[in-house]
Amino acid sequence: MLCVPAASCGRNDSVHPDFQDKPAQVAILLCTYQGERFLSEQIDSFLSQTYGSWKVWASDDGSTDGTLGILDAYREKLGHERLAVVHGPGRGFVANFLSLACRDDVQADFYAYADQDDIWLNDKLERAIKWLTSLPRAVPALYCSRTLFVDEENREIGMSALFSKPPAFSNALVQSIGGGNTMVFNAAARALLCQAGADVPAVSHDWWTYMVVAGCGGEVLYDAVPSLRYRQHGDNLVGMNTGVGARFERWRLLWDGRFRRWNEANLIALRRLQERLTPENRKIMDGFSHARTLPRLPGLVALWHSGVHRQSWVDSLGLFVAFFFKKM
Structure with a gap:
């Protein structure tokens, strides 16, 4: 829980x-x-x-x-x-x-x-x-x-x-x-x-x-x-994540394909612990992974059924839009 x-x-x-x-x-x-x-x-x-x-x-x-x-x-x-x-x-x-x-x-x-x-x-x-x-x-x-x-x-x-x-x-x-x-x-x-x-x-x-x-x-x-x-200073590797500028940066990462590469790396990493995932979470991971391999419309349906989401509806919407254009 x-x-x-x-x-x-x-x-x-x-x-x-x-x-x-x-x-x-x-x-x-x-x-x-x-x-x-x-x-x-x-x-x-x-x-x-x-x-x-x-x-x-x-x-x-x-x-x-x-x-x-x-x-x-x-x-x-x-x-x-x-x-x-x-x-x-x-x-x-x-x-x-x-x-x-x-x-x-x-x-x-x-x-x-x-x-x-x-x-x-x-x-x-x-x-x-x-x-x-x-x-x-x-x-x-x-x-x-x-x-x-x-x-x-x-x-x-x-x-x-x-x-x-x-x-x-x-x-x-x-x-x-x-x-x-x-x-x-x-x-x-x-x-x-x-x-x-x-x-x-x-x-x-x-x-x-x-x-x-x-x-x-x-x-x-x-x-x-x-x-x-x-x-917050000039040498920060990761900085503030609030405001319009931060949201724009997140959308930019989606659109330049970086987020897709990050998803791929994390899914590869999670395979090392696949047997330790709960059955429910293994199903979520497999559903998300499978959705990424499908054509646009079937993929969107599979993504929705997988249950993956971000914390705000705006960012979740961006997730689905990026998914439609094969950016994640």
């Missing part, structure tokens, strides 16, 4: 017996590359968390600026038991995050993706862990949330979209609703990522995590309350 969007995590706040013996441990998965401008502010926000049972695993992807020096300084301050630094694979941010998530020596109850240039709100982990510890360990679970957008000087400039439809695999196939920088997931979800492998040809680590947890019968909570300050 997937959880519907919620304004807070207090709805399921009783601690499951699986987590009553000791504080749950969180592995903060921090990926860095040329991050000296904002990295210290991000690590300081870890130190300000109201939930303190965590360890940072920083994977650097070959920085030549002061990033490694900053990490070394914090490691000296915190100790190796609170901050470990490893070398990334050097193949981009997706490979870096997935390689870190799948490392055998990173062991915890929960895992939190972290970008190098954000600022976590001080209750980010507490809110996520409060919900995650209400569930059994064996159930894959993923927390994600909205974000506050800030500029380079940390001045608020907006907020990410508020999604109203429940998280679902039929949505995850064509849309990621939570940024990776907001995501916290449990060890059962992480085991699925490891089973698929760090080399999986997924488009992005956050979209992939949403697809995997939703598809394999896990629980997903989309929290309407922001959990971090998402810094």
Whole structure:
């Protein structure tokens, strides 16, 4: 069962017996590359968390600026038991995050993706862990949330979209609703990522995590309350997704065929976990995949019956229009 969007995590706040013996441990998965401008502010926000049972695993992807020096300084301050630094694979941010998530020596109850240039709100982990510890360990679970957008000087400039439809695999196939920088997931979800492998040809680590947890019968909570300050600057790989400009960009990606290539890559990746998908979700995936092979009108009918959808009716309409023109 997937959880519907919620304004807070207090709805399921009783601690499951699986987590009553000791504080749950969180592995903060921090990926860095040329991050000296904002990295210290991000690590300081870890130190300000109201939930303190965590360890940072920083994977650097070959920085030549002061990033490694900053990490070394914090490691000296915190100790190796609170901050470990490893070398990334050097193949981009997706490979870096997935390689870190799948490392055998990173062991915890929960895992939190972290970008190098954000600022976590001080209750980010507490809110996520409060919900995650209400569930059994064996159930894959993923927390994600909205974000506050800030500029380079940390001045608020907006907020990410508020999604109203429940998280679902039929949505995850064509849309990621939570940024990776907001995501916290449990060890059962992480085991699925490891089973698929760090080399999986997924488009992005956050979209992939949403697809995997939703598809394999896990629980997903989309929290309407922001959990971090998402810094917007010239070096961002992914930025604001709201407004007319963002919608135009999504339509442009549909029309230039990129979204079709992304769908193909994600479907190939999901085949690695085909036996772990629920029967219902395997049927949705197969229906979506089959629809993409059909002529226009039969394909539209098959797409409709597959149930795939985006969060807004405008974007869902764009999906069907792009499908008609073989752009997805």
